[in-house]
Amino acid sequence: MxxxxxxxxxxxxxxxxxxxxxxxxxxxVEAARRDNNPGFTSWRPAGLWxxxxxxxxxxxxxxxxxxxxxWDGVGFDHLGRAVRATEAERGPQAGLGGLAGxxxxxxxxxxxxxxxDTLSTRLDSAIVERVEHASESLxxxxxxxxxxxxxxxxxxxxxxxxxxxxxxxxxxCRRALEQVLRAFVYLSELGADAVPxxxxxxxxxxxxxxxxxxxxxxxxxxAHGLPGPLALLSLSASHGVEVxxxxxxxxxxxxxxxxxxxGDESGVGFPVAEGLGAAAGERRQPARSAWCYGPPGVxxxxxxxxxxxxxxxxxxxxxxxxxxxxxxxxxxxxxxxPTLCHGVAGLLQVTLRFVRDxxxxxxxxxxxxxxDQLLAAHEPASRFGYRDLKPAGQRIDNPGLLxxxxxxxxxxxxVGSTAEPVWDRVLMLS
Numbered sequence: 355m356x357x358x359x360x361x362x363x364x365x366x367x368x369x370x371x372x373x374x375x376x377x378x379x380x381x382x383v384e385a386a387r388r389d390n391n392p393g394f395t396s397w398r399p400a401g402l403w404x405x406x407x408x409x410x411x412x413x414x415x416x417x418x419x420x421x422x423x424x425w426d427g428v429g430f431d432h433l434g435r436a437v438r439a440t441e442a443e444r445g446p447q448a449g450l451g452g453l454a455g456x457x458x459x460x461x462x463x464x465x466x467x468x469x470x471d472t473l474s475t476r477l478d479s480a481i482v483e484r485v486e487h488a489s490e491s492l493x494x495x496x497x498x499x500x501x502x503x504x505x506x507x508x509x510x511x512x513x514x515x516x517x518x519x520x521x522x523x524x525x526x527c528r529r530a531l532e533q534v535l536r537a538f539v540y541l542s543e544l545g546a547d548a549v550p551x552x553x554x555x556x557x558x559x560x561x562x563x564x565x566x567x568x569x570x571x572x573x574x575x576x577a578h579g580l581p582g583p584l585a586l587l588s589l590s591a592s593h594g595v596e597v598x599x600x601x602x603x604x605x606x607x608x609x610x611x612x613x614x615x616x617g618d619e620s621g622v623g624f625p626v627a628e629g630l631g632a633a634a635g636e637r638r639q640p641a642r643s644a645w646c647y648g649p650p651g652v653x654x655x656x657x658x659x660x661x662x663x664x665x666x667x668x669x670x671x672x673x674x675x676x677x678x679x680x681x682x683x684x685x686x687x688x689x690x691x692p693t694l695c696h697g698v699a700g701l702l703q704v705t706l707r708f709v710r711d712x713x714x715x716x717x718x719x720x721x722x723x724x725x726d727q728l729l730a731a732h733e734p735a736s737r738f739g740y741r742d743l744k745p746a747g748q749r750i751d752n753p754g755l756l757x758x759x760x761x762x763x764x765x766x767x768x769v770g771s772t773a774e775p776v777w778d779r780v781l782m783l784s
Contacts, residue, residue, distance in 0.1 A: 359729055364419070364770035366732055370739040370763040371412055376431055379409065379753045382737060386751075393748040396757050400439035400446065402455025402780065403508065407436040408755030411777050412764055414462035419771045429463045437473065448484035450513030450780055453477055458517055458780060478521060482530040485514050489533035498545045499570065501558040502578040505541060507782055512582035516779055519586070522595055532597050535590055538583045539599040542606050549630060550610065552580065569631025574614055574624055575641070576651025576782060577695065580607055584655045585782035588662035601663065608659040608668050611652055615671070616640055620686070621678025622671065624652045642688035645700030645781060649675040654704050654783050657711070673713055676705070680720040684727060691743035692731040693752075694761035694781070702728060703765045706775070707783045725769045728762065 386394040396404035402411065413429030436456055446452040457477040460470040467474075488511060492504070507513045515534040521527035541552035554563075555570045563571055573579030584607045587600055610628075616638040617623040623640025626647050641648035653672035660668030679687060679701070691697035702724040708717045732739055738759035741749040752758030768775045778784055 359725065360770035362729055362770075363725060363766040366729060366739065367763040367766035367770065368416065368420075370759050370766075371416055371425075371428075373738045374409055374412065374753050374760055374763075375428075376406065376409075376435055378737070379406075382751050382753060391750070393742075393744045393746075393750040394752060396752065396754055398439075400436050400443060400452075400456065401754075402450050402458065403756040404752070404754030404758065405436060405455075406432040406439065407456045407459040409753065409760050410436060410459040411462055411755060411780075412760045414459070415764055415767050415773075415775070415777050417463070417465075419767060419773050426463065426465070429459075433459055433463060433470075447509060448481050448488070448514045449509045449511070450507065450517065451509040453481050453484070454514045454517035455780070457481060458520075461520065462777060478524065478527055481514060481517065482526045485511065485518065485530045486533050489530070489537040492537040493533075493540060496540065496551075498549075498551050499553050499555045499558070500541065500551070502554055502573050505538065505552055505583050506573075506578040507582035507780075508577055510582075511537065512586045512782065513780070515586045516589070516782060519590055519593060519595065520779065522593065528595065531590065531595055535587065535595070535597045535600055538587055539597065539603040541583070542603040550580075550606075552583070553630060563627055567627060567629035567631075569629065569634075571627035571629050572610070572614075573627050574611065574652065575626060575647035576655065577646035579627070579647075580610065581652050581655035582782055584608060584611070585658050588655070588658040589782075589784075591662040592658070604659050604663050605665070608656055608663070608665070611656060612668070612671060614638075615675075617678065620682055622649065622675040623678065624649055624675070642696065643679045643682065643701060644689050644696040645704060646695045649679050650701050650704040651782075654707065657708070657713075673708075676708060676713075676720075677716060680716060691757075692728055692740050692762050693742050693757050694765065695756045697743070698724060698728050698731065699762045699765040700781075703768065703775070703778055703781065704783060706765075706768050707778065721769075725766075728766065728769075 383397045398405045402408045410429045410432040413425045417425035460473050464470045503509050505511050511534050518527045518531040553572045556564045587604050625638035626641045645651045653675040656668040657672040689697050694700045705721045737751040740759040740762040742752040742757050755761045
């Protein structure tokens with residue numbers, strides 16, 4: 355894909371993946387629990403974000419690049435462990451943090467649907483049932499204010515809907531997706547107080563956001579805020595799945611993000627959240643330059659909204675926001691970890707998506723620089739080759755996809771290969 359060190363990127367990605375055997379991962383998790391390691395709290399065996407389903411996604415990507423090297427068998431092992439862990443859970447939820455994440459792993463490993471048909475059918479049925487129930491509940495109750503977990507990418511309806519979009523040729527999956535879209539059209543509308551229904555009250559938010567915005571907020575991060583639903587609304591429209599009011603919802607939500615932009619001498623930025631009540635309209639600080647919060651995730655959602663709505667101004671703002679990130683010195687981006695969620699790998703994957711979309715030569719240049727930065731962060735002496743860096747300075751041997759070595763390896767595959775990185779649909783990038 356890039357001229358910068360593609361062989362090195364593939365080599366490091368494969369080496370990292372080879373270290374992520376199920377036995378090595380489980381030994382690491384057990385050691386972290388035994389030592390009561392406060393930095394390693396994200397592992398859930400069944401999970402996509404930090405579990406065996408995520409490692410199955412990495413194996414699927416490697417199998418697509420190098421189909422004769424046994425990665426399908428590695429993926430089968432991780433997938434089986436994720437299935438058994440899911441069966442042991444009580445009431446797994448539908449989103450990418452639950453059944454949709456497992457179903458995504460199975461689909462990516464299936465070699466274009468030639469494997470895992472029984473498992474996929476069972477999972478689809480369970481996901482459809484849960485998603486329809488949740489969407490219909492929203493449309494019946496018509497709440498004004500909801501927890502972000504209801505609609506976000508990580509655990510909510512945005513992530514589940516992105517999986518259903520991939521299965522849209524199945525009538526039950528398409529029907530469930532359309533219910534999600536109807537719920538999002540409602541949630542995007544303004545209440546009598548001119549606040550969208552998917553704002554979050556102070557009692558349903560995190561301690562940090564409660565302190566900053568005691569009267570509630572509108573979350574603006576790709577991981578937990580409005581960019582996730584906006585991306586789903588836009589991707590669905592671009593793929594021909596549309597319900598009444600969807601185009602208006604895309605414009606309404608994109609316009610909210612446009613109005614929320616903040617910045618300084620460095621250029622366009624976006625805050626973590628918009629405050630309500632007394633905090634409304636106050637000076638906002640730009641978030642870090644990460645996938646989860648800040649310009650990269652927001653810019654990608656705006657780019658997708660521009661493609662779906664035909665409004666070039668959204669794409670123009672997306673490019674301006676990303677250009678501002680590229681113009682910052684690396685230290686000023688506040689993404690010191692190499693990982694996906696809040697690190698260099700996440701920014702690189704967003705950038706690679708813009709490269710594939712032909713957003714301009716500055717994206718290719720930036721991607722090469724970021725790839726070099728990620729390769730320079732490789733720690734061959736560490737357990738998995740890459741460690742998550744916590745705000746307090748702890749370096750954690752995390753094998754997971756979102757905050758660990760597996761996610762870094764997935765991004766490096768895109769640096770060294772021309773294969774379509776279909777896995778990044780879970781980040782709402784495509």
